[in-house]
Structures are given as structure tokens and as C-alpha cells.
Amino acid sequence: IIDRIAYLQAELTKYGMAYYVKDQPLVDDATYDALYRELEELEASYPQYQTEDSPTARVGGIILPGFEKAIHEIPLYSLSDVFTKEELFAFDQRVQKTLGYEPKYVCELKIDGLSISLTYEAGRLVRAATRGDGTVGENITENIKTVQSVPLRLPQEIDLEVRGECYMPKASFLALNQKREEEGLETFANPRNAAAGSLRQLDSKITASRNLSTFLYTLADFGPLQVTTQEEALVHLGELGFRINPEHHVCHSIEEVWSFIEDFHDKRSELPYEIDGIVVKVNEFAAQNSLGFTVKAPRWATAYKFPP
Numbered sequence: 001i002i003d004r005i006a007y008l009q010a011e012l013t014k015y016g017m018a019y020y021v022k023d024q025p026l027v028d029d030a031t032y033d034a035l036y037r038e039l040e041e042l043e044a045s046y047p048q049y050q051t052e053d054s055p056t057a058r059v060g061g062i063i064l065p066g067f068e069k070a071i072h073e074i075p076l077y078s079l080s081d082v083f084t085k086e087e088l089f090a091f092d093q094r095v096q097k098t099l100g101y102e103p104k105y106v107c108e109l110k111i112d113g114l115s116i117s118l119t120y121e122a123g124r125l126v127r128a129a130t131r132g133d134g135t136v137g138e139n140i141t142e143n144i145k146t147v148q149s150v151p152l153r154l155p156q157e158i159d160l161e162v163r164g165e166c167y168m169p170k171a172s173f174l175a176l177n178q179k180r181e182e183e184g185l186e187t188f189a190n191p192r193n194a195a196a197g198s199l200r201q202l203d204s205k206i207t208a209s210r211n212l213s214t215f216l217y218t219l220a221d222f223g224p225l226q227v228t229t230q231e232e233a234l235v236h237l238g239e240l241g242f243r244i245n246p247e248h249h250v251c252h253s254i255e256e257v258w259s260f261i262e263d264f265h266d267k268r269s270e271l272p273y274e275i276d277g278i279v280v281k282v283n284e285f286a287a288q289n290s291l292g293f294t295v296k297a298p299r300w301a302t303a304y305k306f307p308p
């Protein structure tokens with residue numbers, strides 16, 4: 001029995017990863033559902049074999065009295081904003097002035113969701129927290145465990161802290177608001193508010209029903225990983241099983257950054273999620289270190305914001 005339970009837990013985790021993280025299903029829904037029901041029945045009959053990172057743990061069920069505070073050992077900083085091409089080029093001039101050369105930049109989409117920080121110990125998710133004021137957030141671990149694209153266990157037993165965005169896809173947002181209207185409930189103004197409302201639920205079953213997803217983009221504490229650029233960090237995050245937004249691009253000049261921005265200005269209405277800008281980062285971590293931070297934001301990154 002335990003072999004069958006362990007086999008089902010591993011298989012369903014693999015199928016879940018393929019479906020929710022890589023967006024490439026390995027089996028059809030009927031096959032997945034049948035195996036999932038078998039595992040549910042076996043774990044119900046043999047609860048001693050239920051594990052906290054079993055695929056059946058994603059349904060939630062904890063109702064918290066409130067959220068504990070979560071202290072960020074490594075503070076979550078915010079980004080400076082630029083709104084015009086001129087401001088973007090001025091950002092590049094400041095960077096070049098400090099570095100003495102034109103660095104490579106990496107461009108990433110700025111997802112309109114909620115910042116989250118995920119902490120893993122020996123490869124297991126031990127804490128998920130909201131950004132809060134950057135130093136103190138809310139512990140939302142039980143809710144984040146119901147977000148299917150968040151790995152409960154990493155392929156390596158390492159300590160790691162990663163950061164990214166939790167968001168609600170446009171399609172889920174429209175379906176949720178339609179349902180709420182039918183139920184005479186107040187609708188959400190936009191997917192970002194819907195995601196925030198869904199993550200701040202004290203009943204994790206409600207969070208589990210909201211079809212939230214994630215894109216991770218920052219290795220806060222690298223642990224044993226050897227990475228020297230942001231581009232490598234994104235690739236590594238993907239290899240560790242995190243969902244990475246595919247629209248990241250290394251640019252060799254600020255002109256190339258600008259054409260990436262123009263490109264997405266038009267494309268963004270076709271994306272299945274909302275973005276409010278493009279984040280531009282100096283790619284090399286060594287260069288990031290020599291640029292450092294202002295009081296609250298990195299000097300080596302900026303967010304080009306699209307007009308609302």
C-alpha cells in the first residue's frame with residue numbers, strides 16, 4: 001500500500017508540475033482525476049502515510065484566526081519608476097556613469113499581482129509571506145500552499161529564499177467576477193485586487209478555489225547556488241521547479257531595452273495576465289553590487305510603467 005501511495009504522490013506531483021508550472025500537460029484530466037481520487041481514498045484509509053507535501057494537501061482547509069507577522073531578514077525593496085523614454089535613458093546614463101561602461105540589461109514583465117517571498121529549508125517550503133512594508137509582512141504559508149504552481153518541495157534539499165508575484169489570470173478574474181455577480185456579491189475591480197483578496201483569506205479553502213498562479217523572479221538568498229547574472233538566476237529558478245515568466249530578454253543596449261518596451265506596449269492586451277510595466281535590470285550581479293541601493297530602491301533596476 002505504501003508503495004502505491006508513494007507512487008501516486010510522486011506521479012501526481014510530476015503531473016501537477018508539468019500542468020501548472022510548465023504549462024505542458026503530461027496526461028489528460030480524466031487520467032489525472034482518477035489517480036487523484038485513488039490517492040485521496042488511500043490516504044483517507046491510511047492517514048499515517050499522508051505527507052504534508054502530498055498533491056492532496058493543496059486543497060487547503062486551515063482556517064486561521066488571523067495572520068502572523070512575517071519578518072523579512074532580507075528586506076524586500078521597491079523599484080524606482082520611469083514613465084518616458086527620456087527618463088529611461090537618463091537611468092541608463094546614471095548607470096553608465098557609475099560603471100564606466102554600458103552594461104547588459106535583462107528585461108522582465110512587471111506582473112500586476114502581489115509580491116510574495118517563499119522560504120525553503122532543506123528543500124521544503126517552510127514560509128510564504130506578503131511584502132508588507134518590505135520588512136514586516138503577513139505569513140500566508142497555508143494559503144500559498146494551495147497555489148498549484150508553488151513547489152512544496154524542491155528537487156534539491158537546499159535552503160533558499162525566492163521572491164516573485166502571485167497573480168490571478170485574466171480568465172480566472174472574469175469567471176470569478178461573473179460568479180460573484182450571480183451570487184449578488186461585490187465584484188473585484190481588477191485581477192490584482194482579486195489576487196490580494198484571495199491571498200488574504202483566513203480560510204485557505206477559499207484561496208484554493210481562486211486559481212491563483214505565480215511568476216518568480218528573484219533569488220533573495222541563493223543558498224548554495226552559484227549564479228552571477230539575473231538571466232542565470234531566472235534559468236536556475238526554472239530548474240528548481242518555480243514558474244518563470246518566459247518573456248525575459250537580455251538586451252545589449254538601452255535602445256534594445258526601449259524596443260522591447262515598445263514591443264510589449266502593443267502585446268500586453270494579448271497576454272493572459274495583466275502587466276503594469278517592464279522591469280529593466282543590470283544583468284551582472286557584480287555590477288548590481290557596485291551600483292547598490294538608494295534608501296529604498298536598487299540603482300541597478302527601474303520599472304518602466306505603461307500608462308494605465
Ligand SMILES: COc1nc2nc(N)nc(N)c2nc1C
Pocket residue numbers: 077078079108109110111165217218279298301
Ligand atoms: C529586483 O527587484 C524587483 N524585481 C522585479 N522583477 C519583476 N519582474 N517584477 C517585479 N515586480 C520586481 N520587483 C522588484 C522589487
